[in-house]
Amino acid sequence: MKQTRDIPVWDLPTRLFHWLLVLLVAGAWLSHEFGDVTLTWHTWNGYALLTLLLFRLLWGIIGSSTARFADFVTGPRTVLHYLRNHRPTLGHNPAGGWSVLALLIVLLTQAVAGLFATDDIIVSGPLNFLVSSDTAALLSSIHRLGFYVLLGLVVLHLAALAFHRLVHGDDLVRAMISGRKPADRVPPDAAAAMRPLWLAALCLACAALAVWLGVSMWGW
Amino acid sequence: MKRLTMIGCAIAGALASTFTLPAAADETNPYIVHRQGIYKTVAGHMTSLKAILFLGHEAKGQTTYHAEAIVEALKHMGNAYPAGSDKGETKARAEIWTQPEKFREAGQNSFAAATALSDATQMGDTKEVMGAYKKLGESCKACHDDFRKK
Numbered sequence: 001m002k003q004t005r006d007i008p009v010w011d012l013p014t015r016l017f018h019w020l021l022v023l024l025v026a027g028a029w030l031s032h033e034f035g036d037v038t039l040t041w042h043t044w045n046g047y048a049l050l051t052l053l054l055f056r057l058l059w060g061i062i063g064s065s066t067a068r069f070a071d072f073v074t075g076p077r078t079v080l081h082y083l084r085n086h087r088p089t090l091g092h093n094p095a096g097g098w099s100v101l102a103l104l105i106v107l108l109t110q111a112v113a114g115l116f117a118t119d120d121i122i123v124s125g126p127l128n129f130l131v132s133s134d135t136a137a138l139l140s141s142i143h144r145l146g147f148y149v150l151l152g153l154v155v156l157h158l159a160a161l162a163f164h165r166l167v168h169g170d171d172l173v174r175a176m177i178s179g180r181k182p183a184d185r186v187p188p189d190a191a192a193a194m195r196p197l198w199l200a201a202l203c204l205a206c207a208a209l210a211v212w213l214g215v216s217m218w219g220w
Numbered sequence: 221m222k223r224l225t226m227i228g229c230a231i232a233g234a235l236a237s238t239f240t241l242p243a244a245a246d247e248t249n250p251y252i253v254h255r256q257g258i259y260k261t262v263a264g265h266m267t268s269l270k271a272i273l274f275l276g277h278e279a280k281g282q283t284t285y286h287a288e289a290i291v292e293a294l295k296h297m298g299n300a301y302p303a304g305s306d307k308g309e310t311k312a313r314a315e316i317w318t319q320p321e322k323f324r325e326a327g328q329n330s331f332a333a334a335t336a337l338s339d340a341t342q343m344g345d346t347k348e349v350m351g352a353y354k355k356l357g358e359s360c361k362a363c364h365d366d367f368r369k370k
Binding site: 036038119 | 369370
């Protein structure tokens, strides 16, 4: 077997984000499906999820190079070209970049819509009082139906993983755990520019502050 | 960066448009208007009970009033879904009319849960009342899951 060096691709904050996101998305479903009718866990799960998503938006602007939107959001021409001529990329490939963006947008929509939603029984989101009942009903429907859109994206995500594994022989799950890809799986001389951990901690703190303010400042 | 800004604007625009949708014309199907009124009555009492049971409102003695009011309101739901009352602005699903037995059972479950809540409030044990309240909420949710459009 050929001995190859592993190249750092994903920084720790991006990996933690990814796996915490998996846990919290599962938690969002579980706490709604099996949780108490007061949805206490679901609500707190939602705050955590929103914090994590806002962190990712910040990290996508000032984070490590492979985490930045500017690194992986490309035009449709690039995506089509990539789909026709597969070649290795350091971070997200052009198609995967759009998958990341779609997941972030749907999850953000879910989290924000949930703040305004009501189940018309017991539970109302913390910002439900800010909108008319018609708007709340619309956002509640978006929140309920968004789950199916998310489910579709998750299935697509897993299918893409299986495709890369079987067709290209890429172990993307391992890369998202260890943060590294084999040297022969990335473009030659490619290297990620990593940002320090304290900057990620600062982004997370800003995200948490924004969620806390957004939820509680209306009572002041 | 320019592309990011454009994406940001598109998201903001999509969100803003949901807040400025024109209000729909008032519904005039009498059965739809009537049953929605009853549901709002029930929801109002559920909200008041939440304030007493979970948020610390001190009017503990009034739980019986709210529970009985829910029972009374549900008594007026016996003929809330006659043929033709699916025409209009309603979240009622077709299954209400295609599976009337199952729908009636769901309604009876809620009525039984409301009666149990009323009984619990008269016994006066707060834990029991909270439990009965959640059971009623679960029966509402069960029916919404099967018979109400998302």
